[in-house]
Amino acid sequence: MRPFFFLAWGGLAALSLGCGGGFLPLEKSRGEELFSLPGKKAEPPSGGTQKGEFPRRPPGLEAYVRMGLAGNPGLRAAFDAWRAAARRVEWAAALPEPALSWTHFVEALETRTGPQRNQLGLSQALPWPGKLRAKKKVAAARAEALWARALKKRAELVRDIRKAWYEYAWLGRAVEITRSNLDLLKLLEPVVQRRVQAGGNQSEILRLQVEIGKVQNRLESLEDSRPALSAALAALVGWKGRALLPWPVLEESEPARLDRERLVALLFEKNPDLAVLDKEVAIRGEEVGAARMERYPDFRVGLSWFQTGGARSGGVRGSGNDPWAFSIGVKIPLWVGKYDTEIRAARASREAALGRLKDAKNNLFSSLELALYRERDAERRVALYRDSLVPRALRSYEVTRKAYEAGKADLLDTVDQLRLLLEFRLALWRARADRGKSLAEIEALCGGEIR
Numbered sequence: 001m002r003p004f005f006f007l008a009w010g011g012l013a014a015l016s017l018g019c020g021g022g023f024l025p026l027e028k029s030r031g032e033e034l035f036s037l038p039g040k041k042a043e044p045p046s047g048g049t050q051k052g053e054f055p056r057r058p059p060g061l062e063a064y065v066r067m068g069l070a071g072n073p074g075l076r077a078a079f080d081a082w083r084a085a086a087r088r089v090e091w092a093a094a095l096p097e098p099a100l101s102w103t104h105f106v107e108a109l110e111t112r113t114g115p116q117r118n119q120l121g122l123s124q125a126l127p128w129p130g131k132l133r134a135k136k137k138v139a140a141a142r143a144e145a146l147w148a149r150a151l152k153k154r155a156e157l158v159r160d161i162r163k164a165w166y167e168y169a170w171l172g173r174a175v176e177i178t179r180s181n182l183d184l185l186k187l188l189e190p191v192v193q194r195r196v197q198a199g200g201n202q203s204e205i206l207r208l209q210v211e212i213g214k215v216q217n218r219l220e221s222l223e224d225s226r227p228a229l230s231a232a233l234a235a236l237v238g239w240k241g242r243a244l245l246p247w248p249v250l251e252e253s254e255p256a257r258l259d260r261e262r263l264v265a266l267l268f269e270k271n272p273d274l275a276v277l278d279k280e281v282a283i284r285g286e287e288v289g290a291a292r293m294e295r296y297p298d299f300r301v302g303l304s305w306f307q308t309g310g311a312r313s314g315g316v317r318g319s320g321n322d323p324w325a326f327s328i329g330v331k332i333p334l335w336v337g338k339y340d341t342e343i344r345a346a347r348a349s350r351e352a353a354l355g356r357l358k359d360a361k362n363n364l365f366s367s368l369e370l371a372l373y374r375e376r377d378a379e380r381r382v383a384l385y386r387d388s389l390v391p392r393a394l395r396s397y398e399v400t401r402k403a404y405e406a407g408k409a410d411l412l413d414t415v416d417q418l419r420l421l422l423e424f425r426l427a428l429w430r431a432r433a434d435r436g437k438s439l440a441e442i443e444a445l446c447g448g449e450i451r
Contacts (some may be wrong), residue, residue, distance in 0.1 A: 030147065034069070035079075036069055037062065037066055037069065060248075061162065061248070064165055064248075068157055069154065069157070069158070070238070078154075079150050082149075085139070085146045086146075088143070089143050092132075092136040092138075092140070093133060093135060093136035095127075096124075099121075101121040103120075103121070104119075105118070113316060113321055114308045116308050117307055119305070119306050124301055125299070125300050126301060128293065131293045131294075131298070134286070134293045137290070138287055141283040148275045151275065152273060156272075157236065158440075158443070162436065162439075163440050165248055166440070167229055167433065168232075168233050169247070169250035171225060171229055172250070173433075174426055175223055175226075178219045178222060181215055181418060181425075185208065185212050185215060188208060188401075188415075189205075189208060195407070207412065211419070230244045233245055250432060256435075258372065258450065263442065264368065266446035266450065270447025271446065272447060273360055274364065277356055281350065281357055283353075288350055291346040294339050295333055297330050297331055299328065300327075300329040300330075303324070304325040305325075306322060307322055368445050368446075374434065374441075375435060379431075381431035381434075385425075385428035386428055389424045390425055394421055397418055397421050400417045401417075
């Protein structure tokens, strides 16, 4: 009896097996896609350690991006969520667990062939053909939606790292420029003092000291914001050290020369947000199919064995033989209205997902147009300040300063020219940083490299 039962149970378990092979290669390839840049392995900048100080030689923007892809815990969490869901797909179409039951008769059940005291039963639920396949399709669609969310997280992370890098780089340039202007103001002090000693207006030295104090305060304010921006960038790249990151080197770059029509096509083809919503629509579609399958009946098959003692009367044919019984049952989907309601609810959820997808397309197109405007505006400001305003302000300051030293100009004019030069130089590098941030936003919207 026991070997037979074990064979029966093993056969039911074999029917339940799913496909478990082929997942590890997929996990490896997708991990490489998620955690590294194309053709480049993730690695910390040369000379740095995760527990020590950051290397003195500032790493470039792409090095920070590689660090972030390799070390950001949020991206790792998104990948693990996909892994968990993908592994569940392997067994989503498995049969329900078989049931083993034992019954002991308190009072023996008397039969012709002898008293029966124990019953052992084994049963297995068998869903209608197609139900398990529909269930697996839903699980697979949910796993793919989580993978799309992981890719979205990656795109957002790269965008945020680039924006934080440009902001931190601009701050470094702003500190450098403001300190340079402060030094120029201090160089005027000996000139002003000589004029005052020669009988000039003493208010000039006070005016100069007031201006020096204002620029000094501005410099200190800029320097005081460094820890916050450094910490923000370090958090994005997963840097565990507490020392300030070195100043990035923000340099002049060539105009992007973007093709608007191509970018619009990339937006609707590769945007991570649209990919996530498209997967949500796929999930709802599979759920409609699964809800339809619930209208069909399920089956249950069973096998029972009865332990029987010897007959009380001698000479009874089959005395003490243990009988077997086979059973089959059907779950009748009687409440049709319930299943129709589930189907209508699943269809409504799919329509809602389609509506969110269409709405996102409209909003993302608007976001792309705004990002393109900001990039063009930043490019215009770069050209304006670089080619016109900064050179002219510098020449104007030099002329005014020489005139002041010769006693032909007022100190206020010199200070105004220096203040204007400071504002123009800061605006130039602000525009360069804004251009880089706008390009990062456009790349995130269009799903990757755009140049």
